[in-house]
Amino acid sequence: MGMLDNGQGIIPQVVFEVSWEVCNKVGGIHTVLASKCEAAMASFGDQYIFIGPDIWREEHDNPEFNEDTGLFLGWKEHARGLGLNFRTGTWNIPGSPQTIIIDFTPLIPRKDEFFSKAWEDYKLDSISGDWDYVEASLFGFAAGMLIKSYTEYYHIHEVVAQFHEWMSAAGLLFIEKEAPYIATVFTTHATTIGRSIAGNGLPLYETLTQYSGDEMAGRLNVRAKHSLEQIAAVVADQFTTVSNITAEECTILLGKTPDQITPNGFNSEIVPNASVLKNQRIESREKIRNVAEAVFGSNVPDDVLIIGTSGRYEFRNKGIDIFIRALAKLDKENPQGKAVLALILVPANNYGPRSRVVQRLAGENPEMSGSVHLTHNLHDAGFDPVLRLLEEVNLDNNEKRRVKVLFIPCYLNGTDGLIDLTYYQVLMGLDYTLFPSYYEPWGYTPQESLAFGVPTLTTDLSGFGRWMAPVTGDTKNAALNIAPRMNKSDDQLIAWISTNLNDFSNYSDKELLQAREKAIELSQKTLWKDFFTYYLLAYQTALDAVSLVDRPMPDRVDGSAEDGRMKLARSSDPIWKRVLVESEFPQDLKGLEDISKNLWWTWNYEAENLFQSIDPILWEQVEYNPIALIRQIPLGRLMELETDVSFNESYRRVYEKFKKYMGRTNPAPGPSIAYFSMEFGFHSSLKIYSGGLGILAGDYLKEASDRNVPLIGVGLLYRYGYFRQVLTITGEQIAEDIQEQFSDLPVQPVYDEEGQWVDTQIAMPGRMLHIRLWKAMIGKIPLYLMDTDYDANQPNDRSITYHLYGGDEENRLKQEMVLGT
Template sequence: MNTNQTIPDYIFESSWEVCNKVGGIYAVLSTRANTLQKKFKDRIIFIGPDCWQEKTCPYFKEDLSLFPDWRNEAEKDGLRIRTGRWAIPGNPIAILVDFNIYYKDKNTIYTQLWEDFKVDSLHAYGDYDEASMFSYAAAKVVESFYNKYLGKEDKVIYHGNEWMTGLGLLYIKKHLPQIATIFTTHATSIGRSIAGNNKPLYDYLFAYNGDQMAEELNVQSKHSIEKQTAHNVDCFTTVSEITGKECEELLDKPADVILPNGFEDDFIPKGAFFTKKRAAARKKALQVANALLGTQLDDDTLIVSTSGRYEFRNKGVDVYIEALNRLLRDNGMKKTVVAFIEVPGWCGEPRQDLIERLESGKKYDTPLDVPMITHWLHNMSHDNVLGMLKYLDMQNRNEDKVKLIFLPCYLDGNDGILNIPYYDIILGNDLCIYPSYYEPWGYTPLEAIAFKVPCITTDLAGFGLWANAEKGRYCEIEDGVKVVHRTDYNYSEVADRIKETIIKFSNFTPAEVNKARSNAYKLSKKALWKEFIENYYIAYDFALNKAEQRKNNLN
């Protein structure tokens, strides 16, 4: 941290994903926490939703010795909280808050929000109410804690992630103006909606009116809270330059600071343990493939995968399938490829016929019915992945050089088929492919290269742009990351580039493969939090200086 920067005394950070593993923001916060905990030892306090109530939360360890006097007072004032520690490296303090008690006051809260900041909550639906009540409760936690322990001489930050924390940030701005506020949007709600609704986002970005598009796509309330929060906090941030442009055009507010998403590699196995785990992951992946397909694929098989949220177009799942379809029909591919789609769908149950084959230990020469999926779905006839495979006639026939398998479940180690967690599975891949159309940063390719797995991504992902910037040119697969140029309209070209890259990689000598794997790992080292955390210190300084100016003006 620069010696001239203002250093916060306390940082409160809230997110729907604190102690609640539902998406990529969990990875951002949980890996960054250790770095901040070392710097601010128990003066960084995370606030999350108490979604678990009476059930045990695997990510949270309750600790009744933390702030017992404040907790008792807060409960008398109607706050229902649990204090403890987040079960991640650094074990930072976490406070889980029950937000359900505020639903009865919802209309009053929304009316006040309109009067104070012109936030439109009239068109709210889905998760808007749930997120807003949590955000309000989180702000009440900060207010209560501040009034108990802190004062105007303390330099305090309140940092909210995503639109879900907007209401609380605006509450703090009104009721505790001495606290500096930071808002990070990891993706704009309207940008994600434009992309997800098959509209061209990038060529027309300059021409879109965010408010008008929010009305057209029925996301007025999310857009409204996001926009007003961006305009009213002391420091507005986002995660990449590409999302920064999106914010400037769609929220009419450029980011004050860019906060790229870093990574910690403390859970990546080392040496012989890494080799052993990689071998085990490959063995398991091939066992599942062979049992499902009735094949005898060996370790010389090229294992590739894509993963992430089930956003069929935004995450590039569609172009991934198309690239493999073209690879299937290309005579230049000599190796057999088994390609996994590790994207949680509307998952039903693990296939009993597949479990029986796996448990038998026998070899089979006939495929199971529907030999492209490991778990039954609730919507088999309306699933995008299965629909596209059917349309392209990709049936995993015995003679096919390319086999594609859909793993539509959370890989938490208890899925019933693989039973290996995602981080243990990923290191068994030869190549990972993330051809995103809409990707503000991109944790999945960063995770892949940290596990020494070369990957393919695009220059519409913040990570892809960062990788290019590090190299000073477009990255090639020899660098450990291949960055494909992607636009609103070059879907077919992207599919061809991916196909060509897979063929090129499959023809690498063992020495060339090892070089690519080594380069991937080296690049991941440049994205560790110790490299990126300085951006957060800049944001803290920026926000605290704004708060200080406000205090001086009030005096």
């Protein structure tokens, strides 16, 4: 490798692929990377390495990451000596590629240093960036540092680093300045400005040429992200995007035309053979009909045409509104045709299957009440956009109606408690899918439909639709229909789709079978084994660009083999490593851990004095946090405490007092109480308060515990709490944010009966906000705390619980919404 490939260009020795969605499912990029992996490994094998964020540091193990401490041993010690904190292993996807996940949080104190340098080098505007921008940028910088370290350690000459979206682009800027001998590729799957324009209900494509990207970035408050994306597109050795329609966005909004289109392929290996597909189709149709009959309370004929739409809950961008209105028009204007059962497969804020539907499926016949569309219970159903529009257009699932609608608002993972089929299994039971999206840079859902033999509809505003248009020849095709949405009104599009649906419903069984066969045939034109050649061309062109200029690499920094190749297998050479040995806490003093995890000690001075007596200097260093104290007690001091008569007497007295206090029964008479507050003040080691309101709320919980009143507290767990005021060397007062490590706090995750971390969701415009639950014990009173700073959320939503009373008015409103759940 590294030689010319028959004159086609230089082939990379190593390819790094960097994304916020490596081992971290957020959106469609996760699917792109995971499905592409095997095609990439067919070209590069173990020289294809993913880099993603390590965001599971304080909770359960990351289910997508399998750690392998034996990878890259010598280099890891070298890189960690440079201050990089990361883990090595494999990503739990087909191909099991080698993967590095980075803990970027140690770089937070250096954020000003990085952003100042980026301003000097590129005039990067980072001032307006919120914490989602800061965290993603620090991840990018860390990835760039790691790639530079790896390349120089193994002295590799043909290296490509591909960075996806603005979330990783800071790494590309770092490499261009600090390691220009590494070829860079920047890929945007959707421009920040384009998504923001469409997401705010503004016309995008109709007036695209009238927009200024810089001006709209200011109006829509995404200036920092736009600046990073724009600079990365300009300075990368190759700038790519996924479709022609997104390329038009880039040209206008970023001022840079992509060098290469790299369309998204599909991995056909996940599709079962024809026999299994046929049997699954029969099974899935039967299950769908049974569930529909249980919800409707009426018969669904065997020959019903089952159609569906799916995707993220982006009501307008994904065309869910158009889908519903087209169904209503079909039902009103063609009421006598074949029965149509329309499924809306969009995850929303559900809380489990409807019990009466479950009973009906079990053969019981309870009287139904509530929604005539829902399979699962939905929080705030009265405000749900789908249900409100169904009511507005009078799709009421009356027995006499031709069109009936079933709303399945859950993730189809096979364990939802009602459907109990995966998304692909449900897909195999459909006759037709429709995705009339407005903003769809590519569009995996229609691509998946074709692969599973399901005819589909997309629009000429989707990247996939535009890519396939020359293949189908006609926008109205039995297997792939491309609805004209460009420069069309909603009414025109609705009429087109309604007519198309009616025509499709009149197909004979033979015509439907031919359409399914044609769908599979068309899907073969979008496989990764063919589409990956576009990536290869981008890699080769990037390496060619590097080879044309003088970008010398420093001398080798290790003593590895003469050919300078990386050590991809486990090393058999002994390597001395620093090892952190955690002392085993003496069994006789285990009660100290119980006391430290309950804030009872904060108003029991004998308990506080007990912790202080363990190590007064360390007690002050850990800022009077007993959990941190216990974790850092030197082994020698532990051995002394075991034989310290005075200490043991104090310990036993305090522990007996604590157990007696917690063992009280017979709660005070009266109703159960839930106390909600934005802040609770108990002690400085749990920074979820700022002043009198918090202290008052904390005192209420303490007093309720002392009086054995049945009460629970409900609040928020802030990642940065409130700021700390410090003085600079010149005497200037500034605010300093300190990130909380939840593992050092007296809080524990709340798990359900199946051992899953309890979370809930709120329906936000075009997306779901996920909230996870923690518990702190205030004597006998449980205080439930919620936070949004985890990978299930979009970056903007993770910052909702960053700061107490932080952010603008909109963020304050979001915090109050979270508290009210």
